[in-house]
Structure formats: C-alpha cells, structure tokens
Amino acid sequence: MAEQPFDDRDGFIWMDGEYTPWRETKVHVLTHAMHYASCVFEGERAYGGQIFESLRHSQRLANSADIMGFDLPVSVAELEDIKAETLAKSGLENAYIRAFAWRGSEMMGVSAQNNTIHLAVAVWAWGDYFADKMKGIRMTHAEWRRPAPDTAPCHAKAAGLYMICTLSKHAAERDGYADALMLDYRGQVAEATGANIFFLRDGALHTPTPDCFLNGITRQTAIKLAKARQIEVIERAIMPDELSTFDECFITGSAAEITPVAEIGEFTYKPGAVSEALVEDYSDLVYRKIAMPAE
Ligand SMILES: Cc1ncc(COP(=O)(O)O)c(C=O)c1O
Numbered sequence: 001m002a003e004q005p006f007d008d009r010d011g012f013i014w015m016d017g018e019y020t021p022w023r024e025t026k027v028h029v030l031t032h033a034m035h036y037a038s039c040v041f042e043g044e045r046a047y048g049g050q051i052f053e054s055l056r057h058s059q060r061l062a063n064s065a066d067i068m069g070f071d072l073p074v075s076v077a078e079l080e081d082i083k084a085e086t087l088a089k090s091g092l093e094n095a096y097i098r099a100f101a102w103r104g105s106e107m108m109g110v111s112a113q114n115n116t117i118h119l120a121v122a123v124w125a126w127g128d129y130f131a132d133k134m135k136g137i138r139m140t141h142a143e144w145r146r147p148a149p150d151t152a153p154c155h156a157k158a159a160g161l162y163m164i165c166t167l168s169k170h171a172a173e174r175d176g177y178a179d180a181l182m183l184d185y186r187g188q189v190a191e192a193t194g195a196n197i198f199f200l201r202d203g204a205l206h207t208p209t210p211d212c213f214l215n216g217i218t219r220q221t222a223i224k225l226a227k228a229r230q231i232e233v234i235e236r237a238i239m240p241d242e243l244s245t246f247d248e249c250f251i252t253g254s255a256a257e258i259t260p261v262a263e264i265g266e267f268t269y270k271p272g273a274v275s276e277a278l279v280e281d282y283s284d285l286v287y288r289k290i291a292m293p294a295e
Helices: 032-036 054-067 076-090 160-175 215-230 238-245 274-285
Strands: 011-013 019-022 041-045 095-103 117-124 139-142 178-182 189-191 196-201 204-208 235-236 248-253 257-264
Touching: 011 076, 032 095, 041 054, 041 160, 054 076, 054 095, 076 117, 117 178, 160 178, 160 189, 160 257, 189 196, 189 204, 189 238, 196 215, 196 238, 204 274, 215 235, 215 248, 215 257, 215 274, 248 274, 257 274
Parallel strands: 139 178, 139 257, 204 235
Antiparallel strands: 011 019, 011 117, 041 095, 095 117, 178 189, 196 204, 196 248, 248 257
C-alpha cells in the first residue's frame, strides 16, 4: 500500500510560532531554501514519549544554522520545548521528529542577506527505516563522493549536502539495493547516504574518522555502547580494499538506528553477535532500560 503523502495528513505542524493544520502548512514557491538549498534540518526519534538525545539534536540544528550563516529564530532551550510540545500534541509515543530552519522569500538570488529565517517542527509515526532490518541490508557502491571540507560545509546537516545522497540512494534502489556506500573525496570509505558505518574485524570495531561527513549522534552512541562492552573502537581512514577483510558491518543513524549490513557490492558480512548485541543495547538505551554509558 502506498504511503500517505506527506502533504496530505491529519494533525498539526508547528511553524513560526503557531500550530497550523498539517495540510495547510505551506511556504511560497519563491522560497530561497527551495532554489538555493538554504535549509538545515534534524531527524530524531522519540521512544516511549521521549525524544532520544533531543538536546544534542537541537544544538546540532543551531550549529548547522550557524555554519550556514544564520541564527535560528528561537533559542535551543525554546526549541527543546517546541519539539516536546509538538510531540505531545501529536499523541504519538514512538515517532520521528523533523525540526528544520530555512531562508524565506524576501530576496531571490544567490544573496539572501535579509531573508526571514523560518522554523518548523513536524512529528510523524515512522517504523524501521529498512525492511527486514535484522537480516542485514544489501548495499551497493555509490558513484558520488563526500566532498572535501573546503568544497562544502560538511559538518552542517544542511539540505544541499543531500543532493548526492538522493542520487546515490535512487541509483542503489534502481538496482535492487537498500542503500549505497559513499567514498570521500580522497577515495576513503565514508558513510551510507543517511547513516554512518562500522566494521568488525578480529573483535574490534573500525569506523571512518568523521572529518568530511557528520559525526552522527547515533555513531557517538554506538561507540559508547561498544566501549561499555569492552569492544575496542578504532576511528581511522578505511580504504575500499579493506572491505573484503571485515566480518560484520552495521550502519548507524537516528532514522536507521543500528542496522546490520549483509552486503556491500561484492562483499558479504554476517549480521553477527556484535551487531546484534549493539542493536539490543541501543534499543535498551532509547527506551531507558539502561543509562547512557560514560565516554
Ligand atoms: C548523511 C548522514 N550521515 C550520518 C547520519 C547519522 O547522524 P545521526 O546519528 O546524528 O542521526 C545522518 C542522519 O542524520 C545522515 O543523514
């Protein structure tokens, strides 16, 4: 069954200080963000009525805006309240939260110095990002590479950076895969199109150093969970010719959570004991059955 379109749903979206009926929450077509990608956003999940790592997501949104050269129209503390209130108003306990800020329509051109900064928060029900998650997803290789830090503002969660992610994901799906592994501008292993990546070899986890892509909040959580299990975590440059040497692989992201990977192109991985243990730990953590391990 086709998913209900995102502009045709019940409920309310918080935008610029008020709740508007979902179907009526609109922007003008001459919105700078739509033409020049001047938009930053967050993707978060709530579990049992509480947003996991909400404050860190709000801080990252403010930081992304700062990198893009604008201020959010509210403080981080106010954003925290808006997100919690929008979640409560949705009536959902387990939900996805999308907070986003963008340049409006006063000026239309590359320069948009005087444009109003808008802010919205929408909440919807969202299950697993991947079907058959625990079987391990099938990934292929992306044709697009993560840009260098002096080519794009790679530490902002900014809409413009997702152009190559959508291209890569669409190409993967066209070929029957769930996602794609992107290399970076140096040819090193970087990440999936919306999630960070980890590999297991000889009992130790290896993950690329996040120097030209997001150091995901889930990535940082997975590192803490692994360390709490006395699993060594090595952050380093990983070259594609190492892909054949790993036993397990998983990706991490607020949407993807911790998802085992069964295949990357010609390489296969076992959704094995370490991936399974971390999937379980992550679930226990987000539902507050265990506390966040120390650094
Ligand atoms: C490109 C990309 N990398 C990594 C991540 C993982 O980030 P997080 O764990 O903070 O959701 C995301 C998701 O936000 C993403 O879109």
